[in-house]
Amino acid sequence: MPNEKKQQIDVKKRIPSPKAKELFHDIRRKHEIGKNDLLISSGLTVSTLTRVLDELVGSGIISESGLGVSTGGRRPILYQVQGDYGYAFGLDISRVTSRLVLLDLAGDKLDATEWRMTEETTPERFMEQIIMQVHEWMDKHHIDFEQVIGMGIGAVGPLNREIGMIEEPEWFAAPGWNHVPAVHMLEDRLGIPVILDNGANTALIAESWANRTKDFRHMLYVHGGTGLRLGMMTDNKLIHGAVDMEGSFGQMIIQADGLPYRTTQGNFGALDTYASVYAIEREVNSRLRTGRSSVLRQLLPSGEPAKFPDIMQALKAMDPLVTEIVTQAATYFGIGLANLLNIMNPEKVILGGPLMTDSNLFFYTATQTAIRKTYHYPKYQVIFSKGTYGEEAIAIGAAQLMLSQLTV
Incomplete structure (x- = not known):
């Protein structure tokens, strides 16, 4: 395909009518939805609903997909999004x-x-x-x-x-x-x-899309990797702060007189310093330099520092040193997570990133620590998940x- 500049098509004008946008939103969140259900959810009259649906079908953005089950009268027409639009x-x-x-x-x-x-x-x-x-x-x-x-x-x-x-x-x-x-x-x-x-x-x-039929109102996503990243949603709407707050969770202070952050911009005793891929690599290599025994000595060329994939390989081999350090990092992570739960009270928390996907030990240690330190437990219950889409x-x-x- 040639790499020439073409005129952009305004996304927001593809569906010009506000009523059509509302209907399309409802249809898109279902695999199929009947006209009767749309009538109830939209609050539109039958004639207005029919007109707007005909507009959407005519534009090719939705299609009729068959007839639903009758509840006493005619079988309702079913609608679905036209994927190839x-x-x-x-x-x-x-x-x-x-x-x-x-x-x-x-x-x-x-x-x-x-x-x-x-x-x-x-x-x-x-x-x-x-x-x-x-x-x-x-x-x-x-x-x-x-x-x-x-x-x-x-x-x-x-x-x-x-x-x-x-x-x-x-x-x-x-x-x-x-x-x-x-x-x-x-x-x-x-x-x-x-x-x-x-x-x-x-x-x-x-993950909200994957859970769209579950009606969760308040959700958190925490990504554990090189650093810690946070997203929050309430009533299916993202919460945006005055500035980008993705890295704010990692800057949560959990030990005021603790270790310095890895750059001059961060806080002393920040969660990121104790519960990230960086933190695990730092601690493992520090212990190896002091002479601690580990299967990592057989896995690594002489003098090479251990990287996260090497550490995960040692963890699968149940190496005592690595197990101890990963458990410690997960415990710190769980403390930070408990602080979030006590403030935000989400219904569901999705934990993603290599710390979660590469290690069941980290996930379960962190979540159990968070549960034990959550205020109003067991009255307040939260669902933890590794999510539906993984690294994608x-x-x-x-x-x-x-x-x-x-x-x-």
Whole structure:
């Protein structure tokens, strides 16, 4: 596909009527929904509902999918989203591994890929990879430019969402990741709408979508990896602070006279210093230098520091040293999580990232610690989950963020 700039199609004008947007929102959150149910939920008259549904069907954004079960009268007409009406790309920009996914309008995943973020993965090179992949998938899946709703990005913060910029993230392997105008770079080269939010928020959007029939009003998402990332949602709406707050959970002070943060910008005794991939690697290597025995000595070349994948391999071998350190880090994480629960009182908490996906020990130690230290327990019950989408949650949620712009 040629790389020329094309005129963007305004996402918010694809469904111009407010009533049509409300109906489409209700239909999109169901696999199928009957006209009678839409009549009840919308509060519209029969004639207005019929007219608006006919408009949506005529535009090709929804379709009639059959007849439902009769409750005494005629069998109701069922409606569903027409998946091939449009498509959205979801991009996860993270420090270690980044991902791109392609969803259709119904939220079904059509394709996915990932990249390791190396010392050569500068913003410019990375964006070129994304642009090439977008073009390749559009050819592969026979997607016309007019069918592309846009691209959502879930990125490491801090961010400026209003101008679409990744501001000053830490710990990328490659240089150049400060003040990256990600939205402008991709909109200019692809000619499609692009929207940016932090990765914890987009992961929470994905998990909220997966739980859309469960009616959870208050949810949290915490990502445990190189750093700690947090997203919050109430009544299916993300909570955005005055500034990007993705990294705020990691700066929670749990020991006022504790260890210094790994950079000069952080707090002494911050949770991130005790309960992140960085913290586990630091503690393991410190103990190895003091002469502690571990299977890591057989796994690593002489003099090489232990990295997180090596540590997880030792954990699977039930290495006592690694088990002790991971348990300690998970306990600290659980204390921080309990502080969040006592303030926010969510109904469900999704825990993602390599600390959770690579280690059942970390997940269960952290959640049990949090439960024991939660105020009003056992009266207050919270559901913990590793989520539905795993490591793809950030990218899938980013695509869903773009699709949700249709009803804004």
